[in-house]
Amino acid sequence: MSDAIKLPMKKGFGITDRIDKWWNKPFWMGFGLSLALVYTALRVLVWNGEIHYDNHRVTSPIFSPDVIHIFDLQTPNWLNSALLILWIPFGFRGTCYYMRKVYHRVFFQNPTACVVAKPKISYKVDYKGEKGLFILNNIHRYMLYLAIIILSMKIYDVYHTMWFQGDNGVESFGISIGTLVLAIESMLLFMYVASCHAFRHLFGGGMNQWRNGISGIFGKLHIKISNLNIEHAFWFWTSLVMVFLGDLFVWAVAEGIINDIHWIII
Numbered sequence: 303m304s305d306a307i308k309l310p311m312k313k314g315f316g317i318t319d320r321i322d323k324w325w326n327k328p329f330w331m332g333f334g335l336s337l338a339l340v341y342t343a344l345r346v347l348v349w350n351g352e353i354h355y356d357n358h359r360v361t362s363p364i365f366s367p368d369v370i371h372i373f374d375l376q377t378p379n380w381l382n383s384a385l386l387i388l389w390i391p392f393g394f395r396g397t398c399y400y401m402r403k404v405y406h407r408v409f410f411q412n413p414t415a416c417v418v419a420k421p422k423i424s425y426k427v428d429y430k431g432e433k434g435l436f437i438l439n440n441i442h443r444y445m446l447y448l449a450i451i452i453l454s455m456k457i458y459d460v461y462h463t464m465w466f467q468g469d470n471g472v473e474s475f476g477i478s479i480g481t482l483v484l485a486i487e488s489m490l491l492f493m494y495v496a497s498c499h500a501f502r503h504l505f506g507g508g509m510n511q512w513r514n515g516i517s518g519i520f521g522k523l524h525i526k527i528s529n530l531n532i533e534h535a536f537w538f539w540t541s542l543v544m545v546f547l548g549d550l551f552v553w554a555v556a557e558g559i560i561n562d563i564h565w566i567i568i
Contacts, residue, residue: 315411317419324415332408338542345549346384352556353382360463360480360555360562363487363548364388367455387452394449395542397442399499400535443500453491460484466564478564480555487548490541497530497537 318324345364353365361368368383369375395401406412412429413420432439463481466474495501505523530537555562 315421328408328414355556362552363545390448394445397439446500456488474566475568476566478562480562483548487544490544494537494541497534502527
């Protein structure tokens with residue numbers, strides 16, 4: 303006799319014939335996203351204390367790029383750079399194809415996991431594609447272009463951390479723990495962007511076929527990026543976690559809780 307599960311299943315939250323711990327993954331994804339949103343809101347609106355140290359040599363990843371400092375903007379005291387630029391990484395991550403899968407499964411239960419029934423209300427509302435409010439997901443490829451600009455500025459931030467102002471006013475070149483923290487964060491963000499579905503489409507995705515010349519080069523790039531795309535979820539989570547670890551490190555150094563050890567090279 304076949305052991306196959308018969309469909310359709312009964313309607314109701316979490317009703318399933320699965321005997322494995324199917325709720326583990328959606329639970330931790332939901333917990334991680336909720337924690338990230340709550341921490342960001344508190345850090346930006348309530349705990350908006352020191353966001354940098356050594357005269358902006360190292361700036362928190364959440365508040366980077368520090369556009370208020372870079373462009374010398376005259377703003378109210380309550381306004382910080384995160385409030386001006388976070389809509390870009392939020393817009394990019396929020397419309398990400400992987401992110402859509404996460405929030406539809408975790409928060410909207412459409413469904414939570416494979417072969418698991420949705421709540422009865424989800425059958426009434428149901429998923430109707432990129433319509434209504436979800437039509438905003440179509441801006442993902444445009445948010446990609448803005449995310450690349452932000453990423454470029456973050457890479458410059460890493461370079462900026464490698465210049466130290468001496469007591470005599472002479473600059474020295476070296477590295478510090480802060481350099482490594484921001485470098486890891488930028489590297490993970492680069493991998494997240496480079497493994498993006500929309501980024502892959504830029505390289506050969508719109509071509510009917512790949513031949514010689516430039517189309518052949520784009521085709522090879524498309525294949526390489528497709529290989530990265532397989533681990534897109536991994537880069538999503540590691541880059542997200544590193545943003546907050548980087549912020550905690552910068553905050554701790556700025557408040558004098560820990561020291562940023564550095565090594566002068568030149």
